[in-house]
Amino acid sequence: MSESQRVTILDVAERAGVHPGTVSRALSRPEKVAPATRARVEAAAKDLGFVPNKAARGLITGRTGNVAVIVPDITNPFFASLVRSVEHAARDVDLQVLLVDTGENRAEEVRAADELSHDVDGMIVMAPRRLHREMEVLGATPTVFVNRPVQSRASVVLRSADAAGEALQHLAGFGHRHLAYLGGPRSSWAAVERRDAVRRMSRTTGVAVTDVDVAAPTFEAAYDAAEQAVSSGATAVMAFNDQMALGVLARLSALGVGVPEQISLVGCDDVPMAAMVAPALTTIAMPVVEAGEAAVHLLGSAETVQLSGALVIRASTGPADQTRTGGR
Amino acid sequence: MSESQRVTILDVAERAGVHPGTVSRALSRPEKVAPATRARVEAAAKDLGFVPNKAARGLITGRTGNVAVIVPDITNPFFASLVRSVEHAARDVDLQVLLVDTGENRAEEVRAADELSHDVDGMIVMAPRRLHREMEVLGATPTVFVNRPVQSRASVVLRSADAAGEALQHLAGFGHRHLAYLGGPRSSWAAVERRDAVRRMSRTTGVAVTDVDVAAPTFEAAYDAAEQAVSSGATAVMAFNDQMALGVLARLSALGVGVPEQISLVGCDDVPMAAMVAPALTTIAMPVVEAGEAAVHLLGSAETVQLSGALVIRASTGPADQTRTGGR
DNA sequence: ATGAAAGCGCTAACAA
DNA sequence: TTGTTAGCGCTTTCAT
Numbered sequence A, B: 001m002s003e004s005q006r007v008t009i010l011d012v013a014e015r016a017g018v019h020p021g022t023v024s025r026a027l028s029r030p031e032k033v034a035p036a037t038r039a040r041v042e043a044a045a046k047d048l049g050f051v052p053n054k055a056a057r058g059l060i061t062g063r064t065g066n067v068a069v070i071v072p073d074i075t076n077p078f079f080a081s082l083v084r085s086v087e088h089a090a091r092d093v094d095l096q097v098l099l100v101d102t103g104e105n106r107a108e109e110v111r112a113a114d115e116l117s118h119d120v121d122g123m124i125v126m127a128p129r130r131l132h133r134e135m136e137v138l139g140a141t142p143t144v145f146v147n148r149p150v151q152s153r154a155s156v157v158l159r160s161a162d163a164a165g166e167a168l169q170h171l172a173g174f175g176h177r178h179l180a181y182l183g184g185p186r187s188s189w190a191a192v193e194r195r196d197a198v199r200r201m202s203r204t205t206g207v208a209v210t211d212v213d214v215a216a217p218t219f220e221a222a223y224d225a226a227e228q229a230v231s232s233g234a235t236a237v238m239a240f241n242d243q244m245a246l247g248v249l250a251r252l253s254a255l256g257v258g259v260p261e262q263i264s265l266v267g268c269d270d271v272p273m274a275a276m277v278a279p280a281l282t283t284i285a286m287p288v289v290e291a292g293e294a295a296v297h298l299l300g301s302a303e304t305v306q307l308s309g310a311l312v313i314r315a316s317t318g319p320a321d322q323t324r325t326g327g328r
Numbered sequence C: 001a002t003g004a005a006a007g008c009g010c011t012a013a014c015a016a
Numbered sequence D: 001t002t003g004t005t006a007g008c009g010c011t012t013t014c015a016t
Helices: A009-016 A020-028 A035-048 A054-061 A077-092 A106-116 A133-138 A161-173 A189-205 A219-231 A242-255 A272-276 A288-298 A322-326 B009-016 B020-028 B035-048 B054-061 B077-092 B106-116 B133-138 B161-173 B189-205 B219-231 B242-255 B272-276 B288-298 B322-326
Strands: A066-071 A096-101 A122-125 A143-146 A154-159 A178-182 A208-212 A236-239 A264-266 A283-285 A304-308 A310-312 B066-071 B096-101 B122-125 B143-146 B154-159 B178-182 B208-212 B236-239 B264-266 B283-285 B304-308 B310-312
Touching: A009 A020, A009 A035, A020 A035, A054 B054, A066 A077, A066 A106, A077 A096, A077 A288, A077 B077, A077 B096, A096 A106, A096 B077, A106 A122, A143 A288, A154 A189, A154 A288, A161 A189, A161 A236, A161 A264, A161 A283, A161 A310, A178 A189, A178 A219, A189 A208, A208 A219, A219 A236, A219 A242, A219 B272, A236 A242, A242 A264, A242 A272, A242 B272, A272 B219, A272 B242, A288 A304, B009 B020, B009 B035, B020 B035, B066 B077, B066 B106, B077 B096, B077 B288, B096 B106, B106 B122, B143 B288, B154 B189, B154 B288, B161 B189, B161 B236, B161 B264, B161 B283, B161 B310, B178 B189, B178 B219, B189 B208, B208 B219, B219 B236, B219 B242, B236 B242, B242 B264, B242 B272, B288 B304
Parallel strands: A066 A096, A066 A122, A122 A143, A143 A154, A154 A304, A178 A208, A178 A236, A236 A264, B066 B096, B066 B122, B122 B143, B143 B154, B154 B304, B178 B208, B178 B236, B236 B264
Antiparallel strands: A096 B096, A283 A310, B283 B310
16 A cells, blocks of 8 residues: 555456456446456455556546636635535535636636646536636536636526615625625626615615725725715615725725724625624625635536525614714 | 657657667766766757656656645645645645545545545645544655644644734733733644633733633634624634634624724734735744745655744734723 | 567457 | 557657
C-alpha cells in the first residue's frame, strides 16, 4: 500500500485466477458476474490494495468523474455555502469537484469554462453575470447555471421575488411609508428580479421606494451609500444582499442612527453573519443547500428548477419612527 | 468546435503533414522540434481546435494535473481565503484544484485523503486536527499540511505567537491587568501555539490571564461563553479566532457592556468581517495569501515554511476601565 | 530532426 | 458466465 499506482487489474486477475476482463466486470458491473467469482475478485483486489486507474478508465469511457464549479468569489459566504452543498451532493454520485474562483472577472469565467469543459463530466456555473453569447463554446458539456435562467440549458433559480414582496408588506404593517432600496448589479438576473418585485409591491402597499445606487454589491460600497438612504427620509432600508445590509448597519451605527428604532433594515441571503450582528438582521433566507443539490442532479438535463427564498424576521425591523415619518 | 473531444493528435498530424509523434513533441517540448515544423503543427492544432486529452496523457505520464485541497469548512472565511489563494497559485503552475470539504469530520478527512491520493499530483491538507498516524496511508503522494507542522512532510505554518504577544503588550500598555482568554480546540496546533504565547507574555507583562473554556471555535459557542469572561472581572478579552471574538462582541453588546470602554476585545485571523463590525476588531492578520502560495510551491518538497501574523489595531481595544480594574 | 512502434491500464465488443 | 481481442489518445523510446 506504500506504492501508489503499482497494482493493476492484471495482478488482481492473476491472484483471483480469472482473466483481466472479468476483473473489470466484477468491479464495475458486479451483476454481470457469478457471485462466486465476484467474491474471489473482490477479495483479491482488497488483498492487493487495488485502486483502479482513473486515467485509463477515463480514456476509454470518456468520463473523468469530475465536475467543475465556477464561482465569482469563494470568500463570499453565499457562494461558499453553495459550493459546500454542491460538493456534498457531488460526492453522493461519485463526482469530484474542481473549483474555480474567477475573482468576479468575467473574462476569467469564460476562459475557465472553455478550458475545463474538455476535462470534466459537467459544469456548474455560478457566475451571475455571464453572457449568454459567451457560453456557446461550452459545446456538449452538460452545464447547469445557478441563479440565472439560461435558454435551453439547465439552471437552478433562487427566486426572491415573493419573499421580497413579503418583506415590503412586513414593513408596511409596521407603518413604514418610505423605503430606500440599495440594489445589486443591473447585469445580475437576481438583482433585476428582486428590484422588480419591490417595485410591484410598492404599488400594492403604497410604500414609496427610493432607489439608491451602489457601486458594487459589497459591504464597503453599501457603507458609503448608506448616508444617501438616511437623507432620503426613508424609515426603512432594504439591500440586495446581506453584505450590503451589514454595511448599512455599520454606517448607521457610526452615525448614531438606531436600528430598528429610527430605521428598519432588511437584507437578503441569510448569511451566517446576519444572525450574529446586533441587532440580528431581518433577511431573506435562500435555500442554498437545496440549490446545490439541485444543481448536481440537473447535470445532463435542460430543466430549470425554481427555489424560493423565505422572509426571516429578526430584530432589525420594527415600527416606523413617527418622527421621521411625520417630518417629511 | 461544437464536438467536445473529436480532434486527436492524428488529425493534427495529418493536416500538418507530419507524424503523430512529432505533433506530440511540438506541443509538449517545442524546443525538440524544428521551428518550421513547430509552426506548422501549431497552426494545424489551432485550426482544428485541438485540445489534448488529459486522460490519455495522464495514463502515460502518471500525472493528472490536479491537486486536492482538503478543508474542514469552506464556509469559514479563513479557509475560504486560503483556498482562493491556493486556487490562484495552482492555476499559475497549471494545476486544477479538487476541493473537499470534510465538515470538520476527521474520519471524512482520512477517507478523502486515501481516496484522492491516487488521482492527484499532490494534496494540500488544511485539516488542523488530523492525526499524524492516520496519514501514513498517503504513501508517496506529495502532501503539504497547512497550519500543522508534520514530521518529514512539507508544511506551512502560520505563526501567531509573536503577534499574540504583541497584543498582550498592547493591552498592558492600555493599563489592562487582567485578560480573559477564550482558547481554541486543544487538539489544534495553532490553538496550542497561541495559548502558550499568551501564557508566556502574561508573565512578562504581569497581565493575569483567566482561561475560559469554549465548546467550539465558533461564534455561537463564544457567545455563550462570553458572560464567564465578563464575570471573571477581566477588562480585556482575547479569542482564538475572529468568529469567536465576534460572538463575544455580540454578547457584550446584548449585555450592554461597552467595547472598548468597559472591555477591550482582540480576535485573530482578520477575516473581512472583523473590519466591518462596530467597533472594528483589533485582531491578528494572518498572511493567508502567502500561505496558499507557499503551499502550492511546497508540493513535492518536505520543507516547512513559517509565516507570521501581525497585530492590527482597530477600535475594539482601548484604555482599561478603571472602575473594573479597581473593583477587584 | 523526424519516423516508427510499443505500450500506459482499462473497458467493451464479440466469441466461446 | 467468462475469455479473447482490440483499442481509447497520447508519450516516448529507438531508429533513421
